[in-house]
Amino acid sequence: MKNIYSKIKHIALSVFLVVAASSCDNEIEDIGGAQQNYNTAYGLIQANSNLTTFTKAIKLAGLESTLNTPDNYTYFVPNDATFDAYLVASGYVNELGYPDITLVPVEDLKQLVLSHVIKGVKKRVGKLAGVEADYLETGDYATMANAVNSDLYLLSINVTNGVLKVNGSDKEAPGLDYYGTNGFVNVLSNVIELTPPAPVISGLSQVLASPGDVITITGQNFVKVKSVKFGSTEATFTAVSKTEIKATVPADFDSYALIVVETEFGVSAPSGIGLKYLLYEDSLKGWGWGWGGDITWESTEKVSRGTNAIKKVAEAWSGLFMHSDLLLHATDYQFVKMSIFPTESTKIMVTINSDTGDSAKGTTVTLVPGQWNNISIPISALHPELLTDGNFDSVFIQEFSGGTITPSSILYIDDIGFL
Template sequence: MKNIYNKVKHIAVCVFLAVAVSSCNNDIEDIGGAEQNYNTAYGLLHANTNLTTFAKAIELTGLESILNTTEDFTYFVPDNTTLDAYLVANGYVNDLGYPDINLVPVENLKQLVLSHVVKGFKKRVAKLEGVEADYLETGEYATMANAVNPDLYLLSINVTNGVLKVNGSDKVAPGLDYYGTNGFVNVLSNVIELTPPAPVITSLSQVLASPGDVITITGQNFVKVKSVRFGSTAAAITVVSRTEIKATVPSDFDSYSLIVVETDFGISASSSIGLKYLLYEDSLKGTGGGWGGEVIWQSTEKVSRGTYSIKKVIGNWEGITMKSNIILNTTDYQFFKMSVFSTESTKIFVNINSNDLYNSAKGTTVTLVPGQWNNISIPISDLHPELISGGNFDEILIQEFSGISLTPGSVIYIDDLGFL
């Protein structure tokens, strides 16, 4: 590699001089021409009058002793204008309103500095035609900050056609790199922040749950997780990875809860599990009836969750009704949900209009896939709440509605019926 860099020196000097003529923002005014090749990367950083704010940050954190060595380094350094804008945006300004690097807490400043330095290699961005060298490639790299705090994000580098983007920056960084005896200094138009953002929940492994169930929470940024709460109750958890948490449903869970994940870096938006009002879980919260075949209100033959389900032997146009022991209002809910297992392919009609149970214009139909649990979610709007006086209701109708002949003894099982 020593021979490679010797070959690069002469060509790179010419390239630098040519660029320097047309570049103002990133000139190294205190070092000119060939002398640049014989300075260290740290020396280049301090000699560049456009990077004095970052150099001051190194001084304030006492990091000179570990950065000013002959080991290999690749720097990604925001210029003064960029770093000053960052200071202002984060409130580090003096009494006159000017950005002041001295106001940043030392530990925060140390992480900021180290997040911009990769130790152990020297790789350049700008490729020289016909010259083999170590060039920076697209990928993720561990910075010196990652060595101190492994929970930080890795540095994301993208190099396309000689253009450098760092840490997903909206503004591209200049492709020009300054080279020294032991590394390179890349000047950035963005500040690198490796601190994870607030956690995000993207999905839950189940939509209904019982106390003691272990559910999988999938998402992003599960770093330094402090708690997972079901409502106000903290759950027992196992953090599997940055994208997965196992959580045990608390013993005081009823039928519905909002779940949030809290980390050292923020709190997720809530995700709901369960139903706000569960009319049937293992028993009916009210009274039930039906016509046609037999109804068993606590059957153990086919159960989606828990111990019991409703078994209905059903023929053409036969069905059941369930009357809640409390009055419900359509404005309190967005969905009607239930799980239905059918032994035959059929269609059912659902109606919540207690004043006119048998009018098909006042409900909606759902086609059932036989031989499996159909997890059904019907928007309340599909049940025509505008036709219900005051939106109040307390009765639900489920009726066979296929219009075809069913095998005698055809059965549907209903479980976990309620409103969200």
């Protein structure tokens, strides 16, 4: 019994000495901590029984000779459970339904592995008091995969209060850095993917457009753009950057189209440009009349787009009525749109009900003088519930300032339509 006790005490003492030796973190200042097991960063990965899937990935990708070198590295390695879950979610499973990394194409696997490695640095997460080192900080970092494919995204790293998160994940790295003779290994609970996601359109430089116009499409993930389509028609385009595309409106563009951007990595959600129905473009698609001031239906004095606009001398409470040749249904549209240039500050009332002048069936809009006001009025604000069968065929605009404008005030009105 005494011999057993002595052996246990000897083992405990040995463990204490190992722990004490490994806690002397400031003895090797060049990497900001002691060498764990006096092994390379690559060797630490090979020796860790919780990183076997990543180890296998390195071998299958043919990257052993690339990574097993004296060069400095920082690894971000998903643990086995995380990597296996990623394989299952990506459809890489065998006949029994188990994750099988051998099913991943070699080139894809190579990119995946290299996306988890930063070369040429020794970086750790846990900061040591009084020790200067090359610590990881929040920011974007180039991986070895970026050196092979410049179209890939950079690795996004967030370090807050010693907690590491990578690639935009909300999952914390389950442990701090393991440090070797030539770098660090950070164990993750997510897999890093730097392949750009599908493109996203966030804005267009023009609300309305004409064939031949060059518009700017802004958004994200415009990487390796294959096509820009207006409806089914492909447009001529130039991908300026990952967030901007210049596209020429096709010759067969009428008044409205859904724009879609396609890259090698996906297709954007459509973004609408123009109007589904233009009541007035360069001329009125119907007939009209008005009172309280002259009307020129095809004036060239001042236009928002095209060659003509409506010129209305806007005396106090004067009005303008436009009848459409096409019967419209309120549920087919969301907005009434128009461009108006007032020479004086004023207010107008707009309605789509046939009872002209009934402000209870319309809505008012205040106009800024000396510029084109691009107005967008929700159909819901024009009381569609009062329409017979939800149908309408007219737009009524009335000067509504309360008699404060001068007799020489003018409204120029262009691009009246529905979206």
